[in-house]
Amino acid sequence: MKLSLTGSNLSLIDAVGVRHDNLRPVRLFPLTEPRHWISLVDEKGHEAACIDDLDALDPEQRAIVEAALARRDFVPVVKRITAIKRATEGHDWHVETDRGPTVFRIETDESIQSLGGTRLVIFDKAGTRYLIPDVAALDHDSRRKLERYF
């Protein structure tokens, strides 16, 4: 199995020597196991191969997958909640993430979901997902604010 990335084309030569072009890496467990189970999907939606452990790849191949993943990866990690303000529909969350400060709106309580333990994922109105990997690791003020909604 050999991966290569030229421009935006991720291609793979599989175990039997067949070449697959224009692949898209898809995390099967993006929230619980982001570094495992990465499926390489072709344009028709069929799986060409599946990488069960990113860290088991050799560094060069890993870098290729990571680069391809980074192109479509967008799950900001919430570092701090500055404010949660009531809006006409739902609430506006003012947060600081690993990708900088932002404001997003969530509509119902169901938009905040537990992923088991203290991991939370928040879906905003537009469908973007924000991750809180560990609620207990948030600062006291943020936890107090979060407590009112989850």
Place this chain on the structure above:
Amino acid sequence: MLQHAESRLEAGERIADRLSTDLDWNLHFHAGLIVLTSQRLLHVEDGHFHEWKLATVDELVLEELGPTTALHLMQDGKAVWHWRITAGHLREVESFISRFKEQRGMAEVGSEGAEEDDEELFSPEIGSTEPKFAGRPLLRLITFSRPWLGLMLVGLGLTVASTGASLLGPWLTMSLVDDVLIPLQSATHEINVQKVYQFVGGLLGAAVLTWMLQWATTYVVARLAERVTSRMRRATFEHLQTLSLGYFNKKRTGDLISRIGNDTDDISLFISVNFIDFACDLLTIIFTAGVMFTINPVLALAALGPLPVVAWLVQWVRVRLRGGFAAASRAWSAMNSVLTDTIPGVRVVKAFAQEKREIERFRQHDQQIFDTNDRVNRTWSFFEPTIAFLTEFGLLVVWSVGAWAVAHEHTTVGVLTGFVLYVTKFYSRLDAMSRFVASAQRAAASAHRVFEILDVKPDMPVNKDTRKVGRLRGEIEFKDVRFRHGTRQIIRGLNLKITPGEMIGLVGPSGAGKTTLINLVCRFFDVSEGAILVDGHDLREIDVMDYRRNLGLVLQEPYLFFGTIADNIAYGKPGATQAEIIAAAKAARAHEFILKLADGYDSMVGERGQQLSGGERQRISIARALLVNPAILILDEATSSVDTETEREIQAALDHLVKGRTTIAIAHRLGTLRKANRLVVLENGVISETGTHDSLMKHSGTYARLHAAMVEVNHA
């Protein structure tokens, strides 16, 4: 009646069986007894006595007549006697008839009759039910608090202490008035300023002590209450899980939710707030009464004058409220039922444009809540002001009697002041106690509803010495299986042997008993007669949990729990690795559509997997069954047709699933029908045809007809 029958027995005659009848020929309730002996059949009723020699009787014929059954005694080809029995006792009647056949056979060959253990014959008669736990629901709550006996005692001790502390104030006031204020006013003595500080300091100390003790009491008791109700909720849910499907079919979901949710909450509130208040009140009342009597019995008697009126009022209100609260709880349940019915069924409601009707239905139930609460409030609104009025009246009596006593120097101003304080306390407590009456009634009604669930005996008798079977090969044998639901006989004598790995397609018109048969194999219900053997073990003799680990179930309407797709696939095997989950999903042809979801296997599926299509949900449930790698697979195919592409995907998934497993499928798909090793056609609870698809088609019987109809529908 039994003694009466026994007295008629001849020497050497033994009772072989007996049957209590509960109706007369005109279907009025009437107790009778039929006794089968080694030689005769005896009938006892109101001291009347009939007998038939077994040798002269042809047979006993059973006739099922809906809610009742008739038993005919045939002699020389004619019915010479009839009995009627309610259908609930059908089993006993049937066993009596078979016993009769044995005895009659033996009577003919002249044998003495079988040795029977008398134990069974003297089992309870018809009509006697098991005594139910009759304990008062509130007292029964104590059994739930047993693990926290220590905490309970601490709470009780704190209550006594804080109540005692709160009574120090008036006592100190009494001395303050008599020893300091009055002398100060009349200026007859030297004033000791030190004393004023002492009294005020003492009053402050008493207040602080009361405050701290009450704080501790409230905390301890609230904690206890939470523990008790949490235990109750868990016990109720655990108990619910042990109950059979039959119970859930009968119950309204909303009602059960309301019992576990609202009713336990009422109980918690009662224990944490009202009960502690009540204990305080009671103690205060006893203490104050005691104190008042030791200080001045005449004044005390005057102050407590209105007490009997209050006691009567409390009793009157108690009776009226009890019914009111029970009705309110029921009304809440009814409303919850409407909600649990309408909200999941919202698509149907909207599709048929029946919003108005549902609103009306809800309004009616809400009105019922309003009405019951209104009824309670009416009683209530009269009660509280009346108690307040009586308090005022009591004070009035104390003031007037006190004024007289002071004037005639029977008592001092200080004592009178103390008295007024005590009386105020006394009556305010009485007022609070009256409120307790209401909450106690509410809690009693709630506790009763919760215990009602806990008292339901699991209707499937749990056999204590069940065998663990481990991994099964998957051989299933039905031996003359009969199943009756209520008075309806659904399976009537079914014989079938399925070899390991064989795939059986169940076919038949709706109502033929296909689903019932599957429920029996899953042991959701027990067979009424006959037996189901798996790998040669009677299903009733093996451990249910252990057995079900060998089962895979794919239902018509796959149920997905709220959680991720991965959780749903791994439902039957919580420790499954991600590799296993993915493998199962791939085999079930679910992998590729899961890939397309934003969160892949981490995607949340709603209460009923709303975001997924029917075919997708179907495939997830197939993956779920695959993951547990069952020896026996139960498949209830959806009747609804899906598009050909989905159909093909599902078919491919199923092919994977059935490979190497004993499969019983309620088949609707032509693909499944052709693939089955054997098709079993059920009609009216019996097998009418068996064979492969091809052989049955040639036979041109029921199956050929059903098949033609199916093809017609599929091409329409």
